[in-house]
Amino acid sequence: MALDFLKRKGGRQEVSVPETKASAAGPVVAWHTSGRVAWSPRDTVSLTRQGFSGNPVGFRSVKLIAEAAAALPLVLQDQAQRFDTHPVLSLVRRPNPAQGRADLLEALFAQLLLSGNAYVEAVGDGGVPAELHVLRSDRMSVVPGADGWPVAYEYAVGGRKHRFDASGRPAPICHIRAFHPQDDHYGFAPLQAAAMAVDVHNAASRWSKALLDNAARPSGALVWKGGDGQGAMADDQFRRLSEEIESHYQGAKNAGRPMVLEGGLDWKPMGFSPSDMEFQKTKDAAAREIALAFGVPPMLLGIQGDSTYANYQEANRAFYRLTVLPLVSRVSAALADWLSGFAGEALELKPDLDQVPALAAERDAQWARVARADFLTDAEKRALLGLPALSEEGSDE
Numbered sequence: 001m002a003l004d005f006l007k008r009k010g011g012r013q014e015v016s017v018p019e020t021k022a023s024a025a026g027p028v029v030a031w032h033t034s035g036r037v038a039w040s041p042r043d044t045v046s047l048t049r050q051g052f053s054g055n056p057v058g059f060r061s062v063k064l065i066a067e068a069a070a071a072l073p074l075v076l077q078d079q080a081q082r083f084d085t086h087p088v089l090s091l092v093r094r095p096n097p098a099q100g101r102a103d104l105l106e107a108l109f110a111q112l113l114l115s116g117n118a119y120v121e122a123v124g125d126g127g128v129p130a131e132l133h134v135l136r137s138d139r140m141s142v143v144p145g146a147d148g149w150p151v152a153y154e155y156a157v158g159g160r161k162h163r164f165d166a167s168g169r170p171a172p173i174c175h176i177r178a179f180h181p182q183d184d185h186y187g188f189a190p191l192q193a194a195a196m197a198v199d200v201h202n203a204a205s206r207w208s209k210a211l212l213d214n215a216a217r218p219s220g221a222l223v224w225k226g227g228d229g230q231g232a233m234a235d236d237q238f239r240r241l242s243e244e245i246e247s248h249y250q251g252a253k254n255a256g257r258p259m260v261l262e263g264g265l266d267w268k269p270m271g272f273s274p275s276d277m278e279f280q281k282t283k284d285a286a287a288r289e290i291a292l293a294f295g296v297p298p299m300l301l302g303i304q305g306d307s308t309y310a311n312y313q314e315a316n317r318a319f320y321r322l323t324v325l326p327l328v329s330r331v332s333a334a335l336a337d338w339l340s341g342f343a344g345e346a347l348e349l350k351p352d353l354d355q356v357p358a359l360a361a362e363r364d365a366q367w368a369r370v371a372r373a374d375f376l377t378d379a380e381k382r383a384l385l386g387l388p389a390l391s392e393e394g395s396d397e
Contacts, residue, residue, distance in 0.1 A: 042195060043138075074349055076088060076347060079389070120133070120338075176330075296319060
């Protein structure tokens, strides 16, 4: 932009005329983006909205893991026996009047996958709790004490905060958190590791929708050259041309409609075609990264181009062995340790591997291998299979 300035010369004020230069590139406007990548926020609410509510791969990954983990049968035992009936077992089967066992556990596993933290509240006056409730992770905050250990938990909802005192034992809140190498109080969620892939996948979906709305053609520009290559388009001409483009050439319904250009107008493409961008490969790669972060074989999600596993059955077995079982074992062990404080006895809560259909072949082979081990006693065989020891009447000693 030219600037006028004053020069003082001999007591007079002289107004200098700004220089203007003729340029063939004068009518051209240079435009480019800022060069900065626009990532979505990394807080729990935003990640849940972008990676679960707004992304089909993240949604299906979380649902697949949470539903499979919640459906696994659990057994309760101590060092001497496996319980068929027990107050803790009854509590797990019916945790509260509004939820059953599967509903509560699915919410628990989903919170852990989405935020890296899961909070279970115990409701009762003493002894084994009367009810269990899963609290939302985005509303809970840890209150550390002087030594760094949590002394309370604050649950904020509707502008109010409720404080749970965690100084006593057992605490009213069971906090289950995933490993986080840089945080002492909160866990690291798989969704956080997949956040970049989620942004790429969502951006690819939005770009695809915008491209379809724009007649499935990449963007471009209409260049006005005028009659002799100079001059500018009149305002009424520009306005009329813009209205015609919006009404006759934009939108999916106008796809493939030829554009008739007036004299002095030329079309210049200003973007890459989907094939030039390898658009579908980029989207599939992002989908595989999301599935990888959650530990779900891409084959189970219907993602094309993945041939890691020979067949669907092998992928399903790996899914249970590498993702579902470690998650359920970790969460059930934390719940058992917490509930043991209320019951006053050491209890063990774990998944019953004998009732997992995906692992039936492995379990049958293990049972047969242990049964053929004649050098082992019955007590040692039961220990290898994860079963409690027999009573003295049923012992082989």
